[in-house]
Amino acid sequence: MFEYIMKLIEKLVIDGGWLSELFRYLIAGVLVATCMIYLIRLWQGKIDILWRKVEDQGQVHILQVDKSNLEQQVEKLQQEKMELDQKLKEVRLEMMEKDKTIQELQKIFVELDEKYDDETYTTSQIMYTAEEIAAALANEENFHLKRDDIFTNLLDYLVNTIKGYREKNPRVVIHIEHPEKKDRLMHYAHSSGHSHRIREYEPLKDGSAAGRAWRTCTNYYVSDVEDKTYEYDRKVASSKYYRTILCVPLKAGNDPSTRIGVLSITGQPENAYEKIEIDRVVLFASLLYPLVYMDIKKGEVSIHGRT
Structure with a gap:
């Protein structure tokens, strides 16, 4: 097709005539228009001498500004x-600090809840003790008939107020002054859990924990009976089951002259015991x-016990 067109043009050019002239003018016009467009665009700076398109500087500036803005x-x-x-x-x-605070508050709440339960239970044991003592004082005849059972119950109420008493295994005994052996105390009453041999033990006033409380008329707490710095009767062949002992004098108020025994x-x-438990014993x-x-x-108390 292209060859056919070229042959036609060649024939027109060779043959001459008005059509040939028209074609020449047409080609010349196209070339002139093209040159004018080239020169105008070159003058406007839209193209370079090789007819390559030149980007608008304003557009370039805008692009540079946009790039700078994007970077910023x-x-x-x-x-x-x-x-x-x-x-x-x-x-x-x-959040970690708050979680820690929440855990601490929960721990405090649990401790307070346990303390409340413990205090409530302790109060009930104190009330039972006060009621039984009042009943015994009001009815001496019944007290003398059931004295051993009454004292066992009263001292067991004390045991019940000890926190973790199952693990601590507290046992209570009361000693009073021996009527014949002035250097010794003798058994008066004890809680459940003691063997019958507790009745036979007569602590020395000088050389035992109970004797120390008797002499000084003050509380005496031995945190470890194996510690030889404490005054404690380390009996030979003793089958003791405890490491702690607390001795509290039985007296009215702070008057030493009212002393009658040692619990x-x-x-x-x-x-074994905290301050609050020591306070309860007192x-x-x-x-x-x-x-x-x-x-x-x-x-009605003799060297053979209560009569």
């Missing part, structure tokens, strides 16, 4: 990301004092 925005976003990461880290740390409580582990010693005092002053 990216930098700003990166900075914001770093700030957000830091805030997130701070929030996480704050002792043992504990199986070393350093309280029970005060509660028991009137009943023991009444019984002793009636003259």
Whole structure:
């Protein structure tokens, strides 16, 4: 097809005539128009001498500005990301602190709840003790008939107020002054859990924990009976089951002249008792004092025990 057109043009040029002239003028016009367009676009700076398109400087400037803005925005976003990461880290740390605080509060709540239960139970044991003592004082005849059982119950109430008493295995005994052996105390009453041999033990006033409390008329706490710095009767071939002993004098208030005996409580582990438990033992010693005092002053206690 292209060859056919070229042959036709060649024939027209060779043959001449008006059509040939028209074709020549047409080609010349196209060439002139093309040159004019080239020169105009070259003058406007839209193309270079090789007719390559030249980008608009304004557009280039806009693109450069846009690129700079984008870079600034990216930098700003990166900075914001770093700030957000830091805030997130701070929030996480704050949440960890709050979680820790919540755990501590929960622990305190549990401890307070346990303490409330413990105090409530202790109060009930104190009330039972006070009621039985009041009943014994009001009905001496019944008290003398059931004295051993009454004292066992009263001292068991004290045992029940000891926290973790199953593990500590507390046992209580009351000693009073021996009527014949002035250097010794003798058994008066004891809680359940003791063997019958507890009645036979007569602690020395000088050389035993109970004797120390008797002499000084103050509480004496031995946190470890194996510690030889404490005054304690380390009996030969003793089958003791405890490492702690607390001895509290039975007296009215702070008057040493009212002293009538010593209440002792043992504990199986070393350093078994906290301050609150020691305070409870002291309280029970005060509660028991009137009943023991009444019984002793009636003259019904001998070296063979209560008659």
